[in-house]
Amino acid sequence: MAEIERESMEYDVVIVGAGPAGLSAAIRLKQLDADLDVVLLEKGSEVGAHILSGAVLDPCGLDALMPDWKEKGAPITVPVREDKFYLLGEGGKVSIPHWPMPGLMSNEGNYIVSMGNVCRWMAEQAEALGVEIFPGMACSELVYGENGEVKGVVAGEFGKNPDGTPGPGYEPGMELHGKYVFLSEGVRGSLAKEVMAKYDLSKDHCPQKFGLGMKEIWEIDPEKHREGRVEHTMGWPLGKNAGGGAFIYHLDNNQVYVGFVVHLNYKNPHLFPYMEFQRFKHHPHVAELLEGGKRVAYGARAISEGGYQSMPKMVAPGVALLGCSVGMVNVPRIKGNHNAMLSGKAAAEAAVAALKEGRASDELADYETEVREGAIGKDLWKVRNVKPLWSKYGLGGSLGLGGLDMWTNTLGFSLFGTIKHGKSDAEITEPAAKHKPIGYPRPDGKLSFDRLTNVSYSFTNHEESQPAHLKLKDESVPVSVNLATYAGPSARYCPAGVYEFVEEEGKEPRFVINFQNCVHCKTCDIKDPAQNINWTVPQGGDGPNYPNM
Incomplete structure (x- = not known):
């Protein structure tokens, strides 16, 4: 296939993902320098469409970003x-x-709060400051410069055939170039995953x-x-x-x-x-x-x-990872939105300082320093051992030893030092032969529901003529390895019923990917024992359309 030619647009900062981290970065950039050209790209059909969080919000992140958020009418009204x-x-x-x-x-x-609604409101604040926000624009590729730095992204590619070739209505998308690129895609984002692999950012950090x-x-x-x-x-x-x-x-x-x-x-x-x-x-x-x-x-x-131990290096030439692209959830508190906001603010401040010095496309080391040594790092450091203690000793260990460790950490020391995480979640999965099957009662349709019925309440939609965005590295592995050894866990770990093994009389089982059901949770990319599934973005605007989540 001939090389695709795309138009390009130049910005000071390109931000991928309109979650709390990306929106905070956009707002802070324009607060510091109203003349900066800032663009924010969101794969959901609108800002908030793909936002799902608990959520009990610690407002400290928003307090630091916009102290007058109450006066501005933020949808944060239920203490x-x-x-x-x-x-x-x-x-x-x-x-x-x-x-x-x-x-x-x-x-x-x-x-x-509904973080979806909070993000919708934050997007209004960002646009009022002059940020260009483009929803329905999935970022499918990174663009690299001559020296291997991240130069930008490809966004808005539409109209591919199921086999990946350009269809009759194909739109190649655009290259959006920035002096710095911020990736705030949320957990296990496809571009952040590529950056971490290319620059080996997880080296010397726990999985x-x-x-x-x-x-x-x-x-x-x-x-x-x-x-x-x-x-x-x-x-x-x-x-x-x-x-x-x-x-x-x-x-x-x-x-x-x-x-x-x-x-x-x-x-x-x-x-x-x-x-x-x-x-x-x-x-x-x-x-x-x-x-x-x-x-x-x-x-x-x-x-x-993973918390503090699992945060990878957050910067590489031209690019910074924000929020859940790094992993900033305080597990015992069940909160991460405040840290995502603080990370966006810190990244923006580091970028503005660099731009004022005439720098571009280098590593924003000051951002990483602020995350690890500032409010985010202090928040996560105190609770760093709770998750590994839970993994090692179970619920009782988490309540007893984890609670003790949090207490001592508030006093400035830990009896345990820093406990490392072991294997990845994929590697920890054991063969089915080592375990007994688990029986589950049938949903009653009143309190409990089957997956496909529930998925309809996520208002998920994908254009069916496009290529599946869930890609197999080896098409034989689901049956020959995962079904044979692990009893086909993808049919269970997916909360949307995307994967199934179809058995027909006289034939080998067949692995089917119903990508239209995908709610973009990324569990398959994480938990697949063979790490054979690669989650990528579908065309822009596709996926769930969450209301009030």
Whole structure:
């Protein structure tokens, strides 16, 4: 095929991804220098369409970026009024008191929010400052300069045939060049993954660890609604099968967020995270709340959980990784949006300082220093051992040893030093023969639902004539390795039913990718035991269209 010719546009800074990190960077750039040319590219059909988060927001990031956010009308209006922790058994619960917990675990001063709506509002603030924002523009390639630096991105490529060749309505997209490129794609972004591999940014750092977060919005009986109430649970139904937990947040308008997180370092390939979530809702404590209510939305996404030890080098020539592209979630607090905002602010400040010195396309070392030594690093340093202790000793170890370690870290020392993460989540998966299959009850259609029905509540849409954005490195591996050795875990770990093994009489099983269902969670790219699935962007505007998530 002949080399594709594309037009190009020049900017001072090109930002990929309109999440809290990318938007914060865009806003801060224009706050510091109104004359900068800043462009922000978002693969969702609109800003917020692909944003899914708990979310209880610590406003410290927004306070640092826009101290007058309340006066500007930010959709952050439901303060946390109650904060509950429960350890669940199959039929009951035990309340965990707050007094043994370090102060960092308190939700006082935090807010229950829709991060999708917060990002929509932040986009309005950015545009008012002169930032160019282009939704529906997936960034499919990086553009490199003559010296190997990241020079820009290719955005807006449309109209390929299923085999990847240009179709009759093919649009090649444009190259958007920047003196600096910020990648704020969220967890396991395809461009950030390429940058980390090309420049070996994970060298001398632990592998990133991940969780799978699934979330439903429910409208419940007003008599049961408690605006501002926050609940977190651990224990049942996961037990010893996997780490994780759940949350129930009462926002306004008689709605609650019901979420469930499964750590992806589970060993048993028979585990079915989505069905664990559905089973959770049948616990008496949860069922009583939801009965008579109505589920109105569903979504899923991966969560970076490695913390301080797993943050790769964040800069390379011409490029910086922001927010969840690095992994800045404080796991015990279940919060990362504040750190994403602070990272965007720090990256913008480093870029403006560099541009004023006449620099371009080099490494923004000051950004990395600020992340590791400033507020973000201090936030993550105190809790760095909680996840590895949980992985090593289970829930009890996490509660006891992890709590002790957080306490001592608030005093400036740790009994454990810094515990390293071991294998990646893919490598930790064990052959199916080592484990017993897990039986799950059928969804009842009232509290629990099958995957495909729930995916329809994510309002996901993909143009079916395009190439599948989920690419196999070797098409034989799903059947010859993953099905034969691991009982085909992709049919279970995907929360959207994208993957299935079709068995027809007299024929070998056939691996089918229903990419149209994909909610862009990236779990397959993370958990596939053979690391044979590569998640890439579909054409712009495709994917979920989350409301109020």
